[in-house]
Amino acid sequence: MPEQVLIYSRFPKAMMVRIGQRYDLMDAAGKPPNDMFSAGQLAGVRAMITAGGTPLGAEVIDTLPALQAIVCYGTGYDGVDLAAAARRNIAVGNSPAANASSVADIAxxxxxxxxxxxxxxxxxxxxGNWSGAKPSPLMKPQPGNPGRRVGVYGMGEIxxxxxxxxxxxxMDVAYYSRSRHDVPYRYVPSLEALVEWCSVLMIAVRAGADTHHAIDAQMLRKLGADGYIVNISRGSVIDQDALVAALTxxxxxxxxxxxxxxxxHAPDxxxxxxxxxxxxxxxxHTLDSHVAMQNCVMANLDAFFAGKALPYPVK
Structure with a gap:
């Protein structure tokens, strides 16, 4: 009989087809598990799948007395209460680098x-404004890419x-991260210095307490009137109210x-x-990225149920 695995976050059913061929999936459809299943049904659940950004706190973890593994579908794990998991000796895994190329492409x-x-x-x-020869101030020539200064905040896989x-x-590339890396790009010793230097700031840092609203009104002023910001990380890294004010x-x-x-995100x-x-x-969200993420999820689950260490643990 296949092992039971709880699906905590709401996923499109197509993303779970391959995993469902190997495990008996209990789909909570993004709702609290104890709203969808009885205490008896949850009592034996040893592993769950979640999206890294979905809040998963101690109050939910504690409804699963047998839980021993939390497996994140994707690279992120910022929604998981790691301290609560550690108190219960629950292993936490993710899908590192599985979607890195696709995310870099969208950036x-x-x-x-x-x-x-x-x-x-x-x-x-x-x-019809082009064919009608109507002038548009938005069609003025813009700076090209050669020599454009791109600052990358975070030098992980993405x-x-x-x-x-x-x-x-x-483009001329520089980066700031918590530590220097063996990469052929200029290291800038502070986020402030990177923002002042670049004309495009690419946010690729992990979400967490140390990066929450790291890009605030002051940083946006440093980026300046010719500067652009691109965020493919988590929304929490930017103070969104400050961003709206800076654009206004x-x-x-x-x-x-x-x-x-x-x-x-609703229209606003x-x-x-x-x-x-x-x-x-x-x-x-590409086909190859989903296959890679599913491979990581199944590798983590296979190892867990075999009594082995997760091959892709959150460190």
């Missing part, structure tokens, strides 16, 4: 779209791939965002700017 796509004003350009054609792509576009006051030139303070002041490009947290 570059957002950067190119906002700096080259692709959405206003698309509208210029569709509206940050490295962003940097490599930016370098291939003939033209403190910065524009933004490309795949992640938000609250998700899904942020969505009204022509110099902001928005995507619905699709950085890792």
């Amino acid at each position: 570059m796509t957002l950067m190119l779209a906002v700096t080259r004003r692709l959405l206003p350009a698309d509208d210029y054609v569709r509206s 940050g490295r791939r962003i940097a490599a792509r930016a370098a291939a576009f003939e 006051d033209k403190t910065i030139a524009g933004a490309g965002l795949d992640v938000y303070q609250t998700e899904p 002041a942020l969505t009204a700017f022509a110099n902001v490009v928005l995507t619905p947290h699709i950085g890792g």
Whole structure:
């Protein structure tokens, strides 16, 4: 009989098909498990799958007395109460680097779209203004990529791939992270210095207490009127109210965002700017990335149920 695994977060059913062929999945559909299942049904659950950004605190963990493994579908694990898991000796795993290339691709796509004003350009054609020879201030020439200064905040697997792509576009790349890495890019000793130096700030740092609102009003002023910000990390890294104010006051030139303070993100002041490009947290949403993430999830579950250490533990 296959082992039971609780699905805690709400996932599209297609993402769980391969995993469901190996395990008996109990789908909580994003609701508290004890709302969906009886205490008796939850009593024997030893492993769960969650999305890293979904809040998973001690109050939920404690409804699962036999829980021994939390497996995150994806790279992130910021929603998991690691201290609560540690108190229970619960192993926590994730899918490191499984979607890094796809996320780096969307970062570059957002950067190119906002700096080259692709959405206003698309509208210029569709509206008939181009064929009608109507002038548009948004169609003024913009700086090109060669020599553009790109600052990467965070030099993990995603940050490295962003940097490599930016370098291939003939951009000048520098980075800041908690430690220096053996990479062919300039290391800047502080986030403030990186923001002051760059013309595009790429946020690729993990979410956590130390990065919460790291990009605030002061940082946005340092980025300046010619600066752009691209975030493919977590919405919590940017003070979103400060970002809206900076866009309103033209403190910065524009933004490309795949992640938000609250998700899904409803239309609001942020969505009204022509110099902001928005995507619905699709950085890792490619077929190959999902296969890779599922492979990591199943490898972690296989090892756990075999009594072995997780091959992809959260460290």
